[in-house]
Amino acid sequence: MPIYPDKKNGVLTGRWRVEIQKDGKRRRGRFDSHAEAVTAEEVWKREPIPDVAPERRETRRRTQVHSLTEACALYAKETWPSGTRRREAITQIGHIAEILGDPSVVGIKRLNVSEVREELLRRGYALSTVNGHLSAFKSLLRVVKEDHPAVNVPTMGIQKPKNARIRVVSDEELEALFRFHLERGTSEFNKVILAYLMTGARLMELLDAKPEAISRHWLTVHGKRDKTRNIPTSPETHNLLRDIIPIPFSRSQVRRLWDAGRQHLGLDDDPQFVVHALRHSCATRLIKAQVNLAVVKDFMGHESIETTLRYVHVDDPMLLEAARIHGSSVAASGGLIGGVFTSLTTRKLAVLT
Structure with missing residues (x-):
């Protein structure tokens, strides 16, 4: 078989080996994820196998120009250190390569970006999902450019939804969700819901968290663009995190359990009722508790105070x-x-x- 788990002295290393034979020649390599291995296999099947033994990976990637999929296979780990984010980004780059016909990274232009955006929107992807694809595209090209200065990193034109509604989860909805999972036999998921509400963490920040990331007053997580940040925790939140981290559910399981609760609440037609709404709920509760905006900004890990101001809703009684x-x-x-x-x-x- 062309792709198989890598072993050393009979012990699995967690990496994947790719091996293909063509025209009486053989080519082999190791990759950090199955997705990278699949991408490399597809690229290698299209290319002739060199007459000489392939150079070391570091040398090869610095001396030859790559197609988008090959660049992704070679640079993915460097671009996205987080394994979960890396797997998602590889999938997104695969979509982009499919749309553009897997072009050389040197030939990427602003027009290609527009083509990708229009096609993803035509396929029915939400604007936030399109932005995620473009963000992955930009991140990869920036890293590749360090080895290949001729690579152009065009402006992605990432757009934010205009007048986007900030969806929070009400107390009544939380009660209904908790009751649903209690009756369904998935009460352990209620702790996960509560953890997201108390920390205001993004989905993958908690899913990637390890027990050693929990200290007496802080939870250390890897946020956007793999930046590390510290979330303050109360004694109650600290105990909750000690109880559930590592989270006993995968990303897909979390979404399935959440969607089951959403369906039970009759909110199938509310696309904003997602796990991320718990992060919005955390920020909104802090604002209503009259916590200083600068404190809320740091608590939530916002880069700009303008982001925090989105949660401020002024009404007449407040004035x-x-x-x-x-x-x-x-x-x-x-x-x-x-x-x-x-x-x-x-x-x-x-x-x-």
Whole structure:
């Protein structure tokens, strides 16, 4: 068989070997994931096998120009250190290569990006999913460019949904979800739901977390673009994380269990009711608890305060309460300012009565 698990001294290494024979020649190689091995096999089947033994991988990748799929196979681990994100990105690059006809990485242009976006949207992908594909595309090209300066990294034009609704999970919905999983016999998933709500973590941040990432007051996770960040934890959250990490569900299992609850709640037609809504709920609860915006920004791992401001929803009662607090502050300041303000307030009340 052309693809098989790699072994060393009879022990599985966790890598995959690819071996093909063509025209009486043989080519072999090792790869870090099955997806990379499959991509390499497809590329090798199309290419003639060199007459000389292939050069070492590091030398080869720096000296020859690659197709998009081959570049992905060679640079994936460097581009996406997280195994889970890497597998997802390899799939996304595969979609892009299919759309563009697996071009040389040197020939990528802005027009190709537009072609990819339009085709993905035509296929019915959500804008966020299209953005994920383009983000993977850009990340790969940037890493390849370090070895091949001729590679162009065009502007991806990643778009954000206009006036996107921030979907939070209400207390009533949480209660219904908990009750559903209790009755269904999947009550362990309720702990996972609670963990996402308490930490505000992104989906893969918790799924990739290891027990050693939990300290007394912090949970260390790998966030967007594999940046490390620390999430503060209360004693209750700390105990919860100790109980469930590593998360006993895969990514697909988490989504299936969540979707089962969504269907039970009759929310099949609400595409925003996803696990990520628990992150929105965490940020919204912090804002409503009047936690300082700068603190909320760091808690959630936002790069910009503008992102945090999306969770601030101002209504009339909040404005009136702000006026009351400000008035009390001025009145309590003493001196002429406080005296004048207090006399004005007293006079106004007398007129009203």
